[in-house]
Amino acid sequence: MPPTSLAVRPIRADDDFKSLSLGHKDYVPLKTFLKRDAWDFERCCVARTHVLVGAEHCVTAGRIWGYITLVASEVVAVANSIPPAQRWSDDYRVPAVKIARMAIDSELHGKGWGNLLLSTALALVKDHVSRNIGCRLIVTDAKQAAVSYYEKQGFSMLDTSENRALKTPIMFMKLDRLVT
Numbered sequence: 001m002p003p004t005s006l007a008v009r010p011i012r013a014d015d016d017f018k019s020l021s022l023g024h025k026d027y028v029p030l031k032t033f034l035k036r037d038a039w040d041f042e043r044c045c046v047a048r049t050h051v052l053v054g055a056e057h058c059v060t061a062g063r064i065w066g067y068i069t070l071v072a073s074e075v076v077a078v079a080n081s082i083p084p085a086q087r088w089s090d091d092y093r094v095p096a097v098k099i100a101r102m103a104i105d106s107e108l109h110g111k112g113w114g115n116l117l118l119s120t121a122l123a124l125v126k127d128h129v130s131r132n133i134g135c136r137l138i139v140t141d142a143k144q145a146a147v148s149y150y151e152k153q154g155f156s157m158l159d160t161s162e163n164r165a166l167k168t169p170i171m172f173m174k175l176d177r178l179v180t
């Protein structure tokens with residue numbers, strides 16, 4: 001039975017990585033990443049993962065009900081697929097933070113917990129990355145089933161025919177929209 005009150009915090013080594021249930025077989029890699037790689041990547045500073053746990057597990061190990069994983073990234077923006085910054089050439093590399101993985105347990109879909117994870121990630125990028133390190137975008141390789149979700153959250157599709165044809169096209173949000 002999922003808890004009614006949940007909180008977001010950084011992943012811990014002793015969390016329960018195995019119980020997350022995502023339903024559809026397409027999401028097996030998201031479950032495998034959590035079980036097999038998330039803590040290893042955290043330990044080696046390859047990725048940072050925040051997890052959704054019962055509120056009583058804010059400072060103790062708990063069952064993971066959702067997670068979001070962020071990594072440093074860059075996007076090659078061609079042919080004005082992203083409006084260029086001043087004096088940048090047409091074909092340029094844009095520094096970014098990437099949402100490498102994001103999932104919510106299927107028992108908890110549609111209750112706003114995805115939004116809580118995403119808004120936590122956006123706040124981290126805004127407050128701790130973008131103010132100190134050049135970073136113009138937050139990006140993700142969106143599963144087709146999640147494209148409309150990301151659009152609803154303010155992300156845009158990278159506007160090239162090659163990108164639109166990908167199984168997981170790149171979507172982005174410009175950080176100047178968040179940082180004032």
Ligand SMILES: CC(C)(COP(=O)(O)OP(=O)(O)OC[C@H]1O[C@@H](n2cnc3c(N)ncnc32)[C@H](O)[C@@H]1OP(=O)(O)O)[C@@H](O)C(=O)NCCC(=O)NCCS
Nearest residue numbers: 102103104109110111112113114115142143145146148149
């Ligand atoms: C995509 C996902 C993370 C969304 O999490 P969630 O907790 O169900 O989403 P929320 O309840 O926070 O929904 C926020 C809003 O997005 C909408 N929404 C949720 N899933 C959506 C979808 N697939 N398509 C369009 N809109 C969606 C909700 O209706 C809600 O709209 P509202 O604010 O107008 O009420 C979750 O469905 C999931 O884990 N999916 C499987 C894995 C996946 O696709 N991960 C993304 C990898 S690219």
